[in-house]
Amino acid sequence: MPNTILHKAKLIPGQTSKLVIDAPLIAAKAKPGNFVILRVTDKGERIPLTIADVDAGAGTITIVYLVLGKTTALLEELDQGDDILDLCGPLGQPTHIEKCGTVICVGGGTGIAAMHHIAKGHHMAGNHVVAVIGARSKDLLLFHDELTAFCPEVLVSTDDGSFGHKGLVTEVLEDRLKSDDSVAEVVGIGPVPMMAAVAKTTKPFGVKTTVSLNSIMVDGIGMCGACRVTVGGEVKFACVDGPEFDGQQVDFMELRQRLASFRDQESISYEEYKKSHG
Amino acid sequence: MAEKKKKIIPKRIPMPNQSPGDRIRNFGEVALGYGREQAFAEAERCLQCKDPKCVAGCPVEVPIKDFIAKLQDQDIEGAYEVIKTTNSLPAVCGRVCPQEVQCEGQCIMGKKHQPVAIGRLERFVADEYMALSACDQITGKPECPLIDPDNKVACIGSGPSSLTCAGYLSSRGIKVSVFEALHEPGGVLVYGIPEFRLPKAIVRAEVEALKEQEVDIEVNMVGGKTIEVQDLFDQGYKAVFIGVGAGLPRFLGNEGENLIGVFSANEYLTRINLGRGYAFPEYDTPPFPGRNVAVIGGGNVAMDAARTALRLGADTVSIVYRRSQDEMPARKEELEHAIEEGVRLRCLCGPLAFIGDENGKLTGMRLQKMELGDPDDSGRCSPVCIEGAEEEIACDLAIMAVGTGPNRVMLEATPELGLNKWGYIVVNEETGETSIPNVFAGGDIVTGSATVISAMGAGRRAAKEIANRLLGTSD
Ligand SMILES: Cc1cc2nc3c(=O)[nH]c(=O)nc-3n(C[C@H](O)[C@H](O)[C@H](O)COP(=O)(O)OP(=O)(O)OC[C@H]3O[C@@H](n4cnc5c(N)ncnc54)[C@H](O)[C@@H]3O)c2cc1C
Ligand SMILES: Cc1cc2nc3c(=O)[nH]c(=O)nc-3n(C[C@H](O)[C@H](O)[C@H](O)COP(=O)(O)OP(=O)(O)OC[C@H]3O[C@@H](n4cnc5c(N)ncnc54)[C@H](O)[C@@H]3O)c2cc1C
Ligand code: SF4
Ligand code: SF4
Ligand code: FES
Numbered sequence: 001m002p003n004t005i006l007h008k009a010k011l012i013p014g015q016t017s018k019l020v021i022d023a024p025l026i027a028a029k030a031k032p033g034n035f036v037i038l039r040v041t042d043k044g045e046r047i048p049l050t051i052a053d054v055d056a057g058a059g060t061i062t063i064v065y066l067v068l069g070k071t072t073a074l075l076e077e078l079d080q081g082d083d084i085l086d087l088c089g090p091l092g093q094p095t096h097i098e099k100c101g102t103v104i105c106v107g108g109g110t111g112i113a114a115m116h117h118i119a120k121g122h123h124m125a126g127n128h129v130v131a132v133i134g135a136r137s138k139d140l141l142l143f144h145d146e147l148t149a150f151c152p153e154v155l156v157s158t159d160d161g162s163f164g165h166k167g168l169v170t171e172v173l174e175d176r177l178k179s180d181d182s183v184a185e186v187v188g189i190g191p192v193p194m195m196a197a198v199a200k201t202t203k204p205f206g207v208k209t210t211v212s213l214n215s216i217m218v219d220g221i222g223m224c225g226a227c228r229v230t231v232g233g234e235v236k237f238a239c240v241d242g243p244e245f246d247g248q249q250v251d252f253m254e255l256r257q258r259l260a261s262f263r264d265q266e267s268i269s270y271e272e273y274k275k276s277h278g
Numbered sequence: 279m280a281e282k283k284k285k286i287i288p289k290r291i292p293m294p295n296q297s298p299g300d301r302i303r304n305f306g307e308v309a310l311g312y313g314r315e316q317a318f319a320e321a322e323r324c325l326q327c328k329d330p331k332c333v334a335g336c337p338v339e340v341p342i343k344d345f346i347a348k349l350q351d352q353d354i355e356g357a358y359e360v361i362k363t364t365n366s367l368p369a370v371c372g373r374v375c376p377q378e379v380q381c382e383g384q385c386i387m388g389k390k391h392q393p394v395a396i397g398r399l400e401r402f403v404a405d406e407y408m409a410l411s412a413c414d415q416i417t418g419k420p421e422c423p424l425i426d427p428d429n430k431v432a433c434i435g436s437g438p439s440s441l442t443c444a445g446y447l448s449s450r451g452i453k454v455s456v457f458e459a460l461h462e463p464g465g466v467l468v469y470g471i472p473e474f475r476l477p478k479a480i481v482r483a484e485v486e487a488l489k490e491q492e493v494d495i496e497v498n499m500v501g502g503k504t505i506e507v508q509d510l511f512d513q514g515y516k517a518v519f520i521g522v523g524a525g526l527p528r529f530l531g532n533e534g535e536n537l538i539g540v541f542s543a544n545e546y547l548t549r550i551n552l553g554r555g556y557a558f559p560e561y562d563t564p565p566f567p568g569r570n571v572a573v574i575g576g577g578n579v580a581m582d583a584a585r586t587a588l589r590l591g592a593d594t595v596s597i598v599y600r601r602s603q604d605e606m607p608a609r610k611e612e613l614e615h616a617i618e619e620g621v622r623l624r625c626l627c628g629p630l631a632f633i634g635d636e637n638g639k640l641t642g643m644r645l646q647k648m649e650l651g652d653p654d655d656s657g658r659c660s661p662v663c664i665e666g667a668e669e670e671i672a673c674d675l676a677i678m679a680v681g682t683g684p685n686r687v688m689l690e691a692t693p694e695l696g697l698n699k700w701g702y703i704v705v706n707e708e709t710g711e712t713s714i715p716n717v718f719a720g721g722d723i724v725t726g727s728a729t730v731i732s733a734m735g736a737g738r739r740a741a742k743e744i745a746n747r748l749l750g751t752s753d
Contacts, residue, residue: 025504039461045553045562046461070562086461088498218553218563219469221459221500221687223525224545228536235529235536240686254536257638261538265564272559 003084006060011142016066016110017076018052024059026051026089032121033095033212033244036063037220039086040074047071048217048239050114051090052143061089064113064142070269073277091220092243095210097121100184102128104176105151106169106198108190109135112142114212115189123150127184130155130176134169134190138162169194170201177205185210188247192256199247209247213238215255216262230254290392291320298618302588305473305556308615309373317402321349324394327386332396335384337735338364338442342381342396349399358407361400366445366488367438367734369408369480370467372401375731376609408483425492427453429748432515434501434688437465438730439521439721441488442737443744448491450745455515457499459687462552465523467730469552470544472582474589475612478551502691507717517716517744520695520703521737524722526683530574534632535678539640541566543575543583543679550586568675571595572643574629575679576606581613583677584621592675595621600628600648600661626650626661630668632676642672682727695719702726710740718744 007020026036035050053062067076078084095118103122107115112133123129129150134157135141141163147154155172156164165172169190177183185208188198195211202209215227215238222240229238232249236242294310295301301308312320330343341360348357361368377383377397385393429452433440436458444454462468464481489495499505501522510518527542529535546566549555553563571587573580576599584595597616599606602625606613617623626648633642647667650659684701696704696713703712703719710718720736722728746752 025499029504041562043554043561045564086498088459088461088500088504090503091500218545218548219460221503221685223469223527223685224548225527225529225542226545230536235531254638258536258538260637261566262564265558265567269559269562269564 003087005078005080005082005084008078008080011064012140014067014076015140016064016142018062018064018113019075019078020060020062021084021087022059023061023087026087027054027056027059027061030054030056030061030090031094032097032117033092034090035092035220035243036061036087036089037091037217038075038084038088040071040078041085044074044085045071046086046218046220048091048214048220050117050212052113052117053120053146054117062113064110066110069266070273073270073273088220092239093241095121095187095244097125099126102130102180102183104130104132104173104183104186106132106173106186106188106190106194107143108133108169108194109140110142111190111194111212112147115187116143116146118187118189118212119147119151122187128152130183132157132169132172132176134158134172136160168197170197173198174201177202177207181205183207186247187211192252192259195247195250196252199250199252203248210244211247211250212243213245213250213255214243214259216259229258287387287391288319288323290323290395291316291398293395293398295615298615298620301474302585302619305589307477308474309611311405312398312402314406317399318349318352320395320399321346323387324350325386326350331384331386332381332394335379335381337380337729337731338738340365340368340381340400345403346394346396346399349403354403354406357403361403364738365400365734366442367484367730368400369404369484370438370476371731371734372397372399372404373476373480374467374471374609374729376729378610380731405480408480424451425453426451428514429453430455430515431517431519431744431748432457432510433519433521435459435465435520435522435721435723436463436485436495436497437521437523437721437733438467439733439737440465440519441485442734443519443521443718443720443741444493444737445488445491446738446741447745448488448493450749452745452748453492453494455494455496457501457505458495458497459500460552461497463495463497465521466525469548470525470579470582472547472551472586473556474585475582500687502688507692507714511716516748517718519710519737519740519744520688520712520717520719520723521721521733522685522688522723524682524684524702524727526685527678528681528683529678530629530680532629532631534634534640537632537634537640538638539566539568539634539674540632540676541678543573543579543677544682546583546677547579547586550590556586556590565590566675567591568673569593570673571675571677572598572624572671572673573677573679574598575681576601576608577679578608578612580677580679581608581616581621583679585612585616585619587675587677588619588621596624596671596673597621598624598627598629598643598645600626601658602626602650605658624671627669628661629676633670640674640676642670643676645669645671682722684723684726688723700726708739709743710736711743716747
């Protein structure tokens with residue numbers, strides 16, 4: 001399997017890119033909510049990334065990543081025409097999608113890309129999709145055009161007010177929930193604190209809230225338990241039981257702490273990488 | 279029988295090992311292997327029994343007597359060919375089989391003296407053979423039948439059960455594709471058993487030998503996700519063998535089990551073996567550093583985790599086991615090696631709770647002390663809690679090696695597969711066939727976590743049946 005990168009777009013230069021990859025077997029099976037695990041070099045680490053879009057006809061999948069550490073930096077070195085060494089998927093349970101009315105999809109940062117695929121799924125199922133997206137400022141906002149193409153409503157917030165509401169996505173979400181009691185479900189994808197805030201915002205409204213957990217993963221097929229999260233007091237493996245769970249039940253504090261498990265080694269890796277790459 | 283001069287039975291030739299002081303500082307292999315002199319001398323100890331009991335102890339029925347006879351003639355290639363007739367991974371088995379309860383456990387010599395070191399001899403033969411130049415290997419090879427591309431079989435998973443199934447079928451001209459979810463083939467041999475006990479180069483060599491028989495090995499292919507059983511039949515595969523293993527780690531449900539520093543043995547070992555975490559940061563996958571390490575469990579997995587932690591620089595490593603040392607299920611040699619290297623045993627106690635700091639990091643563990651009660655179903659004495667006897671120990675890394683369950687992905691995607699009450703696949707004992715016609719299974723996904731050689735036996739049994747069906751033979 002060559003896993004060739006057919007198209008690369010630098011969405012936020014040096015920070016976030018989008019890759020369209022030739023992966024017909026994965027594309028044939030991928031559904032919203034699924035992710036892949038990839039490895040960039042033969043000494044590299046396996047990392048999970050959400051499938052942000054699929055074109056089964058063309059046999060391609062799209063991923064969008066934020067450069068955070070060594071593996072994402074190595075990925076960022078690749079260009080159109082390069083191959084991804086190992087690409088495995090589609091993994092995880094697909095999003096549970098049914099026709100239910102209005103669905104608000106909230107995305108923050110790189111999470112907007114992941115949310116995009118789910119929003120599309122809800123749209124295809126005949127739901128009225130309201131996209132709520134946020135970033136620090138206008139030029140850091142991802143997938144605005146893609147979402148506008150099919151969502152009847154795209155609500156934006158930026159920290160600095162350079163586009164849409166000045167403030168947080170959760171403020172936009174709360175306003176929308178207050179003015180519309182027909183909302184059947186809220187989907188929230190983004191950094192852990194954002195997802196926790198989304199769950200807190202929806203709680204008084206009693207609306208079903210789905211979040212997608214980005215715990216640390218190794219194999220991605222349920223053989224290691226690295227990805228374990230506590231949901232409703234029970235231990236779940238995010239890679240096979242999730243990654244999506246009921247936001248009201250998730251122990252976000254534990255998830256945040258566990259994401260820091262390897263922080264020291266991750267910075268050693270990244271520092272050495274930066275030294276050797278100027 | 280006529281009076282015979284009483285023969286002096288020479289002692290079993292000891293295995294040369296790296297000294298404990300050296301080996302805890304590296305990931306090199308601990309047991310160095312016999313040299314020629316040693317191997318031939320050990321082979322001489324075999325009595326060439328008329329009714330060799332040893333074979334009955336081997337799950338794949340290696341013709342032990344015959345291969346040792348070849349060694350007595352100093353014919354290493356001949357010995358290799360004999361072993362290869364039933365065992366496709368001899369270099370692995372010679373290293374990791376629990377010989378004391380299998381072949382060597384049955385050897386006649388063991389009744390009064392020490393048994394013949396069958397495993398060490400098997401390892402010697404395989405290693406010597408592989409060290410021959412490629413050219414010698416090609417000329418010395420039994421002729422391969424032509425592979426028929428239309429007679430094709432798929433194996434899902436690439437552990438010893440699938441690799442054995444693939445080896446048997448390809449040697450009979452059947453085209454085999456192996457689909458593995460991870461990026462490297464070998465199953466537990468690669469992600470679980472550490473380098474110092476089973477060098478990965480050996481697994482790679484055995485896999486390469488299969489590729490020479492035109493077995494395709496496709497990695498990053500998840501059965502039930504990337505490819506499903508029905509897809510395989512649609513693509514013309516005539517049979518499917520499922521050997522996906524039992525790697526789902528069990529936890530005990532103790533308080534604090536998700537603290538940073540509490541790991542399943544599978545995660546801890548996968549990072550270090552599959553991810554080559556022992557060579558971090560040259561390799562990117564970080565191992566978790568622990569200064570005071572507690573490993574919970576008493577099997578091979580616990581020994582591997584404990585000895586790995588020592589090599590990564592831990593100050594203390596203790597094995598916490600709820601029964602006594604005599605009940606530990608680990609291979610005897612592994613337990614001995616672990617003790618020599620400085621692993622401490624803390625028997626007759628089990629974890630009650632894990633204790634952490636405000637950042638969610640593990641700082642210690644509360645233990646319940648136990649005593650031995652009556653024997654349970656397994657025949658071992660069951661541990662009984664001593665009311666009120668608790669103890670707290672400090673640790674910053676705790677590794678759970680308390681058993682595993684069936685790997686779920688394949689099973690969940692194939693709900694027609696009949697499972698038993700523990701969630702393992704039910705197969706026909708004789709053929710290895712599952713509840714789905716022409717879908718076979720074997721290894722840990724059928725038996726629960728067992729041994730390399732029993733997984734291989736299961737792969738071979740299914741392969742025989744598949745070959746008979748596809749070729750119209752009756753082996
Ligand atoms: C199911 C799933 C889907 C994901 N989808 C995406 C995606 O579509 N796009 C994307 O950019 N990222 C996604 N992530 C997160 C991504 O896997 C991590 O950002 C990546 O592993 C970082 O690797 P690295 O080597 O570059 O950085 P590292 O050196 O591993 O980490 C650098 C920093 O990131 C933090 N970090 C480590 N792992 C994670 C994690 N899993 N999530 C968040 N922070 C982490 C560390 O604490 C550290 O501070 C997803 C994670 C999961 C589990
Ligand atoms: C640490 C450790 C030490 C051990 N030590 C010994 C020892 O000394 N001696 C001994 O005899 N036994 C030992 N064992 C047990 C032995 O390794 C196993 O019994 C044996 O490997 C089982 O073989 P298998 O073929 O059933 O599966 P496995 O070796 O478990 O291989 C299964 C393979 O299937 C893959 N897989 C899983 N799901 C899918 C899927 N959906 N699609 C595709 N691929 C999939 C997995 O990634 C894996 O590679 C040890 C086990 C462990 C964990
Ligand atoms: S395969 Fe294992 S059990 Fe059989 S003879 Fe070899 S070492 Fe002994
Ligand atoms: S039982 Fe022991 S002595 Fe007899 S043939 Fe087998 S290995 Fe040799
Ligand atoms: S990543 Fe290993 S079990 Fe989920």
